[in-house]
Amino acid sequence: MTTQQIVLIAVAIVLVAAIVTAILVIRSRRRSEESPSTPGAPREVTTEVAPTPGSSGAGTTAAPAIQVPESVDSRLVRLRGRLARSGALGQALLAVLGRDTLDEEAWEELEETLLQADLGLAPTTELLEELRTRLRVEGSRDPQRVRAILRELLLAQVDPTMDRSLSLDPRPLAGGRASDAGEAGEAGEAMVNVPATVLMVGVNGTGKTTTVGKLARLLRAEERTVLLGAADTFRAAAADQLATWGSRVGVEVVRSEREGADPASVAHEAVARGGAEGVDVVIIDTAGRLQNKAGLMDELGKIVRVSSRRAPLSESLLVLDATTGQNGLRQARVFSEVANLTGIVLTKLDGSAKGGIVVAVQKELGIPVKLVGLGEGADDLAPFDPEGFVDALLGDKAA
Template sequence: MDILILAVVIALVAVGAISGLVVSSRKKKQLPPPAPSSTPTITAPPAEPQVGEDAAPTAQEPRRTIEEVTLPEAQPTDSPVAVEDPVVEAPAAPAIEVPEPTAGRLVRLRARLARSQNTLGKGLLTLLSREHLDEDTWEEIEETLLIADVGVVPTQELVERLRERVKVLGTRTPADLRALLKEELLTLVGTDFDRAVKTESGVDTPAVVMVVGVNGTGKTTTTGKLARVLVADGRSVVLGAADTFRAAAADQLQTWGERVGARTVRGPEGGDPASIAYDAVKEGIAEGADVVLIDTAGRLHTKTGLMDELGKVKRVVEKHGPLDEILLVLDATTGQNGLTQARVFAEVVDITGIVLTKLDGTAKGGIVVAVQRELGVPVKLIGLGEGPDDLAPFEPEAFVDALIGD
């Protein structure tokens, strides 16, 4: 019995030993690595700094005195070099131009005038060359003259004279008709006017010329071109920019003056035109100039206030002495409408001469006759283009030659 119990105990001890060996071998077996996951790894936040008694002790380092501290050595640098400001050259003074001489200028421009005006002359010659000059033909002649802006009364006078002379002439050769028409047109235009622009005052002060007209007729440009005409004739000129209402009018006039060496007297934009005109004459006297040209602002002939102001400019300028010329600038393309303008200006200031501009365009040559008849003053200058020397003294013979053509 005891032996049996001892055997059971030994068996149980053996079984327990075997079980322990199995368990210990399982503990030593390596586990496989975890499968990769798309979930991001979460790291723990850094520990917050501790303060007060919880703070970690800092490492103690030996302190240096100020004598022991050495400064870094200065690195050598190049000495600064003074940089000179760039030299900006002053703008060169504009070259003084030498205008074309005025003698024969209209003759040189005759071809340009003829291209736009000889319809009148050729039309009349064609009609007068008909074998039978009946009433219908004379009506056509009259109509041709009216279309050319000659005016009603001058047209009637010319037709009557032509009727009489053709009847007396009898046989009419082309040469006879040309001579006849030239003679009658010269009579109509007028050869007994004094068409010279007055540039001598008769006293010790300069001659004063005032340029007037409505808006858009080209007064400022005409004043600049007139300065070239006078310089070409050997006159010294001072320009007065009394057009203070139009932007850049003074600049435009000054540019014209600089081209021929003429000084421009100007004032602030919107300033008193009469004051500037007065100063211009004063400067002309001081410089000993031959002529002072005063460019006035354009104004509508229907505006009473503006026209009164023009009269004021005239009165102020006359404190230095009488005005030698008052030139009215008319746009030749306006035709008979320009006569109304001329009439009103003549009532405010004493017009002494006419400047017809744009006569090379659609203008009719007969306006020369009409405006002279209306005002009783001569056409002194005509504009025949955009060039600086396209303003020419009016010469009746050259003008009529251009009307008739070759």
């Protein structure tokens, strides 16, 4: 054997050894990545924990202080005041009704004002017919009496009899054991309840993810424990946004480690972990999907089915931008067919000309407006109060 042949054989042996070593390393890494940290948990899902307030140590950065959200009562007073200061709808109606005479031109102006406020044709016709009758029968043009009649009729349209409370009581767990929910409890300990689960849906641009964060703050103000599920896996910024909101009030976020992961998997994991950890409420954020995209709506239906396997959803809330008018109603119709909506959250509801959307969307779907947002502040979300809303629109100082 020549020297050249010996060298070639040695080189070949080295190359084969290098290839085998590389293969072994790659396989080892794959096994490590594919090993779930929790038995039964989806592999790409992790929980991001909010830092403990005041904790610090060598080589670490002190965690930000946990914020104390504004109380519900304080929110209601502040939001009513904001509505009253910008109550363009009520001011426009009272200006016409305060004229010396109410001719047909005046009634047409009232109709136009209500339609521009997105009240809807049927509610507008009903309200004006009743108003005409009441003013004619009573024969009073006293401004305070006219205001009282208008308040009564507007309140009837908003419908104070609808149940606007959030259903947030724990639900019985089907199957009765923690392991059934995808989490092994201590020594297989039986679980009695699962947390209330709130699904948030809506199209892009309505402020849905921000509303999820604000709702978490509202529930923390009521001293409830909360877990967030970042099921908008197509937009990494959405999960980051939720993590920021959660860290401010000590709330954890269940999110995917990779973009484009199965949203239903994240939703399932959030509910399972919420049950295993005894959390009061799990809020699931979904992708802002266009109502005319059938595939995305099918995906939302899957999230609903998966999230409901252990117990029915406690709430399915549609986030609507109050300024979108009739387009918002079209969105509501489609989402109601997929997500079994239980309530509406109206964002950007100031006292401008769009207050009538409250009436229109409720009459369209037969479900109540439960929460309203009036500003960009972290605590600018509050339960919807029909009487306070109408009083604010009419500029009632007591509101």
